[in-house]
Amino acid sequence: MSVTSPDITRSDRTSFIETEERRELRSAVSALGARYGYREYVLPKARVGEPLTELWKDAAELGFLGVNLPEEYGGGGAGIYELALVQEELAAHGAGLLLVVVSPAICGTIIAKYGTDDQKRTWLPGLAAGTSIMAFGITEPDAGSNSHQITTTARRDGDDWIVRGNKVYISGVDQADAVLVVARTEDSRTGKLRPALFIVPTDTPGFERTRMHMDILEPDHQFTLFLDDVRLPSTALVGEAAAALMQLFAGLNPERILGAAMAVGQGRYALDAAVRFANERTVWKEPIGAHQGIAHPLAQVKIELDLAELMMRKAAVLYDEGDDFGAAEAANMAKYAAAEASIKALDQAIQTHGGAGLTQEYGLAAMLAAARIARVAPVSREMILNYVAQHSLGLPRSY
Incomplete structure (x- = not known):
């Protein structure tokens, strides 16, 4: 099943009765989840620490992973409602995909809203098709819930950015092509640090990851990231440096x-x-x-x-x-x-x-x-x- 842009009016969106297209989407996703299942597929994968690659691929081919992303970049042109529906129905079979939360929901949404045309062309088709995965790096050891205390910094060096810092509890880095990293730039007028977002490919020199060993059974792993003066081109910045x-x-x-x-x-x-x-x-x-x-x-x-x-x-x-x-x-x-x-x-x-x-x-x-x-x-x-x-x-x- 491919997912196309729904013609949804405001009254449709606020109704307790889902549209026929949403019901069909639920049914199709549920059928996929039932083909895999928790005890038959997910739990054995989790016990050996293997990602749900086959489920991810099938969900991608059916158009489920990019349902919320713009049609012009290969997505379904729908919304977060539809992507949440996909996640709920997969999870109802014990087969929820953690990286759906990260890659199309967080990173895909931010790039679709604030990315440059080149960033959209480069990343959104792959995120929509599930052939590219982007992790999200915000949490830090000494910041935790207070994102205002993030200490990962980005400074200008000519046309480039130099990013330095570390992150913890970053999901799925071993499966990702890049990480959308939350850093801070310095406002020269006030001396205050402002948040900014950077796309950091995982093969960038100076970017290192270390797996964190969690005491739970999950198919996806958590990582600590170390960014040791990672040099990025100006095109790595998503949106405005001061508006992040x-x-x-x-x-x-x-x-x-x-x-x-x-x-x-x-x-x-x-x-x-x-x-x-x-x-x-x-x-x-x-x-x-x-x-x-x-x-x-x-x-x-x-x-x-x-x-x-x-x-x-x-x-x-x-x-x-x-x-x-x-x-x-x-x-x-x-x-x-x-x-x-x-x-x-x-x-x-x-x-x-x-x-x-x-x-x-x-x-x-x-x-x-x-x-x-x-x-x-x-x-x-x-x-x-x-x-x-x-x-x-x-x-x-x-x-």
């Missing part, structure tokens, strides 16, 4: 929305597994799902997952409509709600399975550990609460 904070958030809101979509999908996978087991497992006279001690917690999980999905859809609609403030608020809320619902769904699925829920056969314990990431990344639960308290409720800033 706005450009940065053009990618961070989609990151939160796609993260929420992945969490909702994982929660759906866990709930489906629990319901299936509860209908099949008989200990006394009837299946265990007939007992309220099993049924009620699963019903509660269903409610909370659906509520999280609604907020995720709202965030995607607002973002695609250009409401940046509304999208930021909704995206943070969606990410918070989806993370909590997903973790609860997996914990309850394990409880429903009893001892079987802790076995390698079902893989639920491994998925719970992976789902736990959503409480921490790409922004912690506590920072989301800070944001809502300050910006939604008007309370004094607490940090």
